[in-house]
Amino acid sequence: MRKILINIGERSKQAxxxxINTYKKNKVLSDYLKMIKKNKNLILKENKKDVDRANKIKLRDNLINRLILNEKKILGIINSIQEIIKLKDPVHNVIEKWKRPNGLVFSKISIPIGVIGVIYESRPNVTSDVASLCFKSGNPVILKGGSEAFYSNKILSNLFRKALKINKVNQNFVQFIDIKNRKVVDFLLTKMSNFIDVIIPRGGRNLVKKVQNISKIPTIGHLEGVCHSYVDKDADPKIATKVIVNAKLRNTAICGATETILLNERIIKKFGAHILKLLEEKGCQIIGDNKIRKIYKGKIKKASIKDWSKEYLSATVSVKSVKNLQEAISHINKYGTMHTDCIITKNKKTAKKFLMGVKSSIAMHNTSTQFADGGEFGFGGEVGISTNVLPPRGPVGLRQLISYKYQVTSNGKIRK
Structure with a gap:
């Protein structure tokens, strides 16, 4: 195993x-897109192997939902690649340029980060998204997908390597680790710092926590998506209802799903209870504090302190009453994970205070938290969402997968 992984690292550095110029990058991506279309049935066949095994070992429902590929999801993969092709090449661009009084000319130039290692679970579309984004930004990528999506990941990465080969580009820009041994992840994180420049984990809490705890390589990512939607006293009832139902139930398995609803105590009776009833009718379990339980007459469980920091990833939501905007902000900053948090209000001043006050990497106004996605941001896709305080923050797409260098020129200047 050690020798195989070291070889993978060396080949990435060589790549x-x-x-590679922009024309060649886009040609590879166009050919990859064509291969996915041409091999759609084969991709679905390989995915079925993974899904059948997942059902056999009784993988959690939310993980199986992420794992499944179908016509719609393959179309999503194709659309994502098409968007990445359209986007401007983010490297070798002049970000800033200035001249000093002494004649020195400074240029800040965008460059690739280097070799990126991505460790991920369940979602096969991560393979195509990450490979496409890393390649367009000039970063070789080493992919370590979960064993539950082994066959799906392998076919998607193999097709990318074929697209590289027919364009006479080093195939090792994209490498998939097809070793199922769990020790692979430990080795990548602790013994590959000479080859990998950044590690990006995408998966559940246990995976991300492990990566953050033991990695000797810088990481980009988030631990959990405990996202909030706060319904203010000045919220429009129709907007609040529409946004909350979507934010919680459109797709409960994604990190951008709302997990806690905060209701201003002045609107609980007016229309807050109606929103909760609608969620319950749609199959959502409600967990509420004492004030919510007194007012809401539907089926409701008592919330504990632990519920305020839970990422359910299912049709379950915790609901808390708050007295005002500041209490909502304080709750979010205490229990949230700096992922995505929303305020629903007609009051622009209140909205501004919320947007500036929460520590979230993504702060929203009258908008479903389900938009926390690189594709929705116009990034063509994402390699993940970062809740780090240092950049990049939020969805990490093409323009975030770069670093920069300074170039300094003069006419023989020397420092006195």
């Missing part, structure tokens, strides 16, 4: 040493 990184071979710059």
């Amino acid at each position: 990184f040493a071979q710059p």
Whole structure:
């Protein structure tokens, strides 16, 4: 195993040493897109192997939902690649340029980060998204998918390598680790710092926590998505109802799903209870504090302190009453994970205070938290969402997968 992984790292470094122009990048991506269309039935066949095994070992429902590929999801993969092709090449661009009084000319130039290692679970579309984004930004990528999506990931990565090969580009810009041994992840995180420049984990809490705890390589990612939607006293009832139902139930298995609803105590009776009733009718379990339980007459469980920091990833939501905007902000900053948080209000001043006050990497106004996605941001896709305080923050797409260098020129200047 050690020798195989070291070889993968060395090959990635060799690929990184071979710059590729924008035309060639887009040609590879166009050919990859065509191969996905052409091999759609084969991709679905390989995915079925993974899904059958997942059902056999009784994988959690939310993980199986992420794992399944179908016509709609393959179309989503294709659309994502098409968007990435359209986007401007983010590297070798002049970000800033200035001249000093002494004649020195400074240029800040965008460059690739280097070799990126991505460790992920369940979602096969991560393979195509990450490979496409990393390649377009000039970063070789080492993919370590979960064993539950082994066959799906392998076919998607193999097709990318074929697209590289027919365009006479080093295939090792994209490498998939097809070793199922769990020790692979430990080795990547602790013994590959000479080869991998950044690690991006995408998966459940246990995976991300492990990566953050033991990695000797810088990481980009988030631990959990405990997202909030706060319904203010000045909220429009129709907007509040529409946004809350979507934010919680459109797709409960994504990190951008709302997990806690905060209701201003002045609107609980007016229309807050109606929103909760609608959620319950749609199959959502309500967990509420004492004030909510006194007012809401539907089926409701008592909330504990632990519920305020839970990422349910299912049709379950915790609901808390708050007295005012500041209490909502304080709750979010205490129990949230700096992922995505929303305020619903007609009051622009209140909205501004919320947007500036929460620590979230994504703060929203009158908008479903389900939009916390690189594709929705116009990034063509994402390699993940970062809740780090240091950049990049939020969805990490094409323009976030770069670093920069300074170039300094003069006419023989020397420092006195």
